[in-house]
Amino acid sequence: MNYEINYDTQLIMPINExxxxxxxxxDEYIINNTTLEIMxxxxxxxxxxxxxxKDGTKxxxxxxxxxxxxxxxxxxxxFFPTVSPxxxxxxxxxxxxxxKYYKINSNKSAILFKNGTLIEFNISYGSLSNQILxxxxxxxxxxxxxxxxxxx
Numbered sequence: 001m002n003y004e005i006n007y008d009t010q011l012i013m014p015i016n017e018x019x020x021x022x023x024x025x026x027d028e029y030i031i032n033n034t035t036l037e038i039m040x041x042x043x044x045x046x047x048x049x050x051x052x053x054k055d056g057t058k059x060x061x062x063x064x065x066x067x068x069x070x071x072x073x074x075x076x077x078x079f080f081p082t083v084s085p086x087x088x089x090x091x092x093x094x095x096x097x098x099x100k101y102y103k104i105n106s107n108k109s110a111i112l113f114k115n116g117t118l119i120e121f122n123i124s125y126g127s128l129s130n131q132i133l134x135x136x137x138x139x140x141x142x143x144x145x146x147x148x149x150x151x152x
Contacts (some may be wrong), residue, residue: 001012002020003022003029003031003033003038003041003042003079004041004042004045005038005042005071005072005079005094006024006072006077007075007077008024008025008026008027009022009024009048009077009097010023010024010025010091010093010094010097010113010114010115010117011023011029011091011092011093011094011097011113011119012035012038012039012079012091013032013037013091013092013119014034014035014088014089014090014091015037016048017034018032018033018034018149019031019032019033019037020033020034020035020115022038023113023117023119024066024114025097025114025115026115027143028038034088035090035091035092036085036086036090038092039069039071039079039085039092041107042071042072043069043071045137046071046072046073046085048067053069053070053071054067054069057069057070057138060138060141060142061134061137061138062140063134065084066078066080066083066084066085066131066134067081067134068080068081068095068131068134068135068138069092070138070142073146074141076096076139076142076143077094077096078094078095078096078138078139078142079092079093079095079135080092080093080095080131080132080134080135081093082122082123082128082131083123089122090107091121093131093138095132095135095136097113097114097115098112098114098132099101099111099112099113100112101112101128101129101132102125103124103125104120106124107122107123107124108121108122108123108124109121109123109124109125109128111128116128134137
């Protein structure tokens, strides 16, 4: 694989069973890997396994399903899934790239990203709000622990 998630990565979304589209602030890429493979590779690139990151979220927040993931902690790069990561329709969204989000109907929501891109997702507004809240809680806990560590 030749792509690692970075601070500019806004979204990783499936195209089909073997390809994903990556949207960055200024670029878009098609990668011949699933969204989960990209997440797993990126976690390993930054020194942990995907499972290790998932276990970390469980320890910090008690979340076991559809866990937000700290891909890279020094820049607080946190992604959350739209559905179960094992589901081939799972997209991964960078918490920091969201400007606003909207309800379209009972099963669809849209996110306006900070670069002006608007994308619809097959996820209810309530579920999307919950995922954003969980990722925000994870970011807060990470910041609290990082701040305490730097005060020593």
